[in-house]
Amino acid sequence: MAQFSLAEKDAMLRAAFVRLAAPVETSPWLVSAAPYSQLRDECLGLLADPDFGMKLRSYVAGRAAVRRAFEMFFTFIAMAARAQWQDAPEHIRGVTARGWFLSRWVPTFLIIDGPVGRFILSEDSPLAGRFASGANPLLGSVRRFLNDRTFRLLRNGFAHWAFDWEVVGPDSYVVAYDWERDLPTAKLHLEEADAYHIAAFAVIEILNEAFISTPGNMTPNKLRILVAQSRDKIRG
Numbered sequence: 001m002a003q004f005s006l007a008e009k010d011a012m013l014r015a016a017f018v019r020l021a022a023p024v025e026t027s028p029w030l031v032s033a034a035p036y037s038q039l040r041d042e043c044l045g046l047l048a049d050p051d052f053g054m055k056l057r058s059y060v061a062g063r064a065a066v067r068r069a070f071e072m073f074f075t076f077i078a079m080a081a082r083a084q085w086q087d088a089p090e091h092i093r094g095v096t097a098r099g100w101f102l103s104r105w106v107p108t109f110l111i112i113d114g115p116v117g118r119f120i121l122s123e124d125s126p127l128a129g130r131f132a133s134g135a136n137p138l139l140g141s142v143r144r145f146l147n148d149r150t151f152r153l154l155r156n157g158f159a160h161w162a163f164d165w166e167v168v169g170p171d172s173y174v175v176a177y178d179w180e181r182d183l184p185t186a187k188l189h190l191e192e193a194d195a196y197h198i199a200a201f202a203v204i205e206i207l208n209e210a211f212i213s214t215p216g217n218m219t220p221n222k223l224r225i226l227v228a229q230s231r232d233k234i235r236g
Helices: 007-017 033-045 050-061 066-080 091-122 138-146 149-157 190-217 220-235
Strands: 161-168 171-178 183-189
Touching: 007 033, 007 190, 033 066, 033 138, 033 190, 050 066, 050 190, 066 091, 091 138, 091 149, 091 190, 138 149, 138 190, 149 171, 149 183, 149 220, 171 190, 183 190
Parallel strands: none
Antiparallel strands: 161 171, 171 183
16 A cells, blocks of 8 residues: 555545535534644544553453454555556446445445444443543544444445445446435445545544554554654644
């Protein structure tokens, strides 16, 4: 996968939020000048709390499937990112490009529907109880974003394999369906659907770095340095 700087990730996330300005409720995350960096810093800052750290270690240790899910997600995405749809023969280039988008979207929304969504939304998560006080405004914004109606309809369409692709003139749309009633529930332009994906991917990547990979893969000294750097940024 391509490696981007924090500044580049901030820019990509800001651009994605512009495409979602109409359907998504505003929040500190959506109006942040550095939405990726600030969310990352807020998550890393939580690691300085011993009580949170203990609950996090217990949560991850008791749910080995969570770490495996993240590992397999990034394995899948790394392969999907290598696809070069532009190199396909011209007569199938359209469907190949469609496949390139779907190969990134489907696993992203599936893991959000599963372990990522549960980590942020469930009452047994170490994040439970961190939202009411307003002390973690970016994480609170992510929670509201994942509960956004349009986002959930799109997520459910992919999770239940109940979606379609429509081409109208020069524009492409992804349509989510209620798989039980066979009725459309959401129709999003390609750019809007990809913006939801970019935002969701950012959440997955940050959670993995701060909460899933970090506890097992970093030495205590490195972790202290990372948390100290995060605190300095937040205070600054």
